[in-house]
Amino acid sequence: MRQVNLRSVDLNLLVVLEKLLETRHVSVAATQLHMSQPAVSRALQRLRDALQDxxxxxxxxxxxxxxxxxxxxxLLPSALATIKDVIAKPEFDPTTAEETIRFSGPELELNLYGPPLLRRMKREAPAMKLEMKSDIRNQFEPLENGKAHFVLSGQTPTTATSQLHRFSLGRFSYVCLMSRNHPLAGKPVSLEDYLSQDHISVMITGAGHSIIDEKLAVLGHKRNVAVKIGSFFAAMHFCGQSDMLFLVPSIFDTQIYTGHNTVPSPVPDFLKDHHQEFFLYWHERYHHDPMIKWTRNLMKETTKQYRAGE
Structure with missing residues (x-):
């Protein structure tokens, strides 16, 4: 087969060619294309040269x-239809869509934001599906390799940042979680109280709540972390079944606390300015995809109550 240099082919000529083959007449083709007869004659000559026929x-x-x-x-009608599909702006109709939206991120973020998104999605896009994978080894790798459309995370990426987009899902202060039977339950926790207790820490990045330990070190103190665990909700369960303290973002509702036999108490003063912000991340490759844009808007709606000024 003869090799064709597509850069030398004017795709506009294909539209003229289709009409010429249909009408088999230069003047009639010119009239239907709203072109002059000389222009169509020149186009025909160019087509003859390009196709060598x-x-x-x-x-x-x-x-x-x-x-x-x-x-x-x-062959030409299907070829032109394919070209139109390539050039045309893609459409997305959530009411008929059956695609799967893939999320990745730590267990906490997926559990916090997945269920409300699913509820909203099932109302507006009943045939669509969610896929959520928790992987804390490299949270943003699924975006880089295309295995996820979104990452839900409170962490900040360190690579490929120029290719990532994000918006905030909310910024939250912390509360001190403890068993409902704990002597400090429901009471403000002083620094002295905090230091006198054993603590649970979640190893999201392998180091637990290092920022808290750094804050204590500045004050000349050190807490006793009796349990380090890799699951946030397992840590809440441990907390509810022991006399240890566990710091959690204030986004949780009463139902979650009750389900783990825990209650929240105000944190010591040195942690009053300690906050956790969560983000929705996506890669540039999907930035203009209509399904991804629709999902982003859905996430904005489901988290609107948590974002100041909205």
């Missing part, structure tokens, strides 16, 4: 298609 030949006073032209006429 006369395409239209005069026989007994009329123009007939060559064998090559008849083959092109058979």
């Amino acid at each position: 006369p395409l239209l030949v005069r026989i007994a006073g009329d123009y007939e298609l060559t064998e090559r032209a008849m083959e092109i006429q058979r």
Whole structure:
């Protein structure tokens, strides 16, 4: 097969070619294309040169298609339709969509934001599905390799940041979680109280709540972390079944606290300015995808109550 340099082909000529093959007449094609007859004649000559075939030949006073032209006429409609699909702006209708939206992130973020998103999505896009994978080893790798559309995370990426977009899902202060039977339950926790208790720490990045330990170190103190655990909700369960303290973002509702036999108390003064902000991240490759834009808007709606000024 002869190699074709597409850069030398004017795709506008294909529209003219389709009409010429249909009408088999330069003047009629020009009229239907709203072009001048000389312009269509020049286009025909360019097509003959590019395709190395006369395409239209005069026989007994009329123009007939060559064998090559008849083959092109058979293939051209689907080729033009494909080109239109490539160029046309993609559409997305959530009411009929059946796609799967893939999320990745730590267990906490997926559990906090997944259920309300699912409830809203099932109302507006009943046939769509959610896929949520918790992987804390490299939270943003699924965005880089295309295995996830979104990452939900309170962490900040360190690589490929120029290719990532994000918006805030809310910024939260902390509360001190403890068993409902704990002597400090429901009471403000002083620094002295805090230091006298054993603590649970979640190892999201392998180091637990290092910022808290750094704050204590500045004050010349150190807490006793009796349990380090890799699951946030397992840590809440441990807390409810022991006399240890556990710091959590204030986004949780009463139902979650009650389910783990825990209650929240105000944190010591040195932690009053300690906050956790969560973000929705996505990669540039999906930034203009209509399904992804729809999902982002849905996330904004479901988290609107947590974002100041909205």
